Amino acid sequence: MAVLGFCVASPPRLSWKAFGTNRLSTRVHRSYRRRIALVRAEVNFVNADEAKRLVSEEGYTILDVRDKTQYERAHIKSSHHVPLFIENQDNDLGTIVKRTVHNNFSGLFFGLPFTKLNPDFVRTIKEKFSDDSKLLIVCQEGLRSAAAANKLEVAGYRNLSCITSGLQSAKPGSFESEGSTELQNAGKAGLVTIQGKISAVLGTVLICAFLFITFFPEQAEKILQMSPSS
Incomplete structure (x- = not known):
């Protein structure tokens, strides 16, 4: 009489050596992620005098992220202009209504253009500058430069500095500039000035x-x- 035999394979045994290796790998990975988080937190905020020193002594490149109108009124010579916000010319109904309201109030009294986030901001920066570039990011009040630094930090840039309170805090003559007005006054326009x-x-x-x-x-x-x- 034939006898049928069944072979049941036992599960592979995990050696203590392999288990220890996996635990070590996990700890290393977590430590690496913590180091990355710490590196990403390094955005340097400086005043206008320190910013000038970073450019002249440490080779920082000035990146101006203001909108086109403010940049044309006044900007630092040799700066690179990549706006964080661009003029919103969309023609959907919601945008038309918002643009009309904006132009009749904020645009009229403060000379502010109706804008939206520049969808190509990070891509344009990457085309111009490598990840290890030293960038001094400037705007008029300091808010857009901080937002731009955050985006570039996430994109892999590490050597980032911003002027606290923006160019409006710079003393006349702090930077050699071009335009029809002083750097600190480039944000003033509209009926408010009149x-x-x-x-x-x-x-x-x-x-x-x-x-x-x-x-x-x-x-x-x-x-x-x-x-x-x-």
Whole structure:
């Protein structure tokens, strides 16, 4: 009589040596991820004087991430311009409504263009600069430069610096610039600037009137008593 035999394969045994190797590999991987996290946290925020030193002594390249209008008003000579935000010319209904509201308020009073995030920002930077490039990122108020640094940090850049509070905090003459105005004033536009000039003129007129009434009260009284009929 034939006897059928069944062979049941036992599961492979994991040696303590292999188990220890796997645990070591896991610890190394976690340690590596922690080091990467620490490296990615290194964005250097400096004032305008320190920024100038980074450019002149340590070979940092200036990357201007402001919009086109502010860059054209004033920018640091030899800087590279890659805007973080670009003008939004989309023609869907929602964008048209938002653009109309913006242009009638923020655009009119503050001279701010209606913009959106530049979808090609990181790609353009990578085409211009290698990952080990030293970049000094500048904007007008310091917010866009910090956001741009965060994007570039995630993309693999490590040598990044930003000017705290932006170019508006730079003293006149801190950097050699080009444009129709000073670097610190490049963000000022719209009716706000005109209103400021009008307010200055009115203030001067009122001060002169006050001084005239104070030192020449009789003449002032005669002028106030004059009527068009006379």
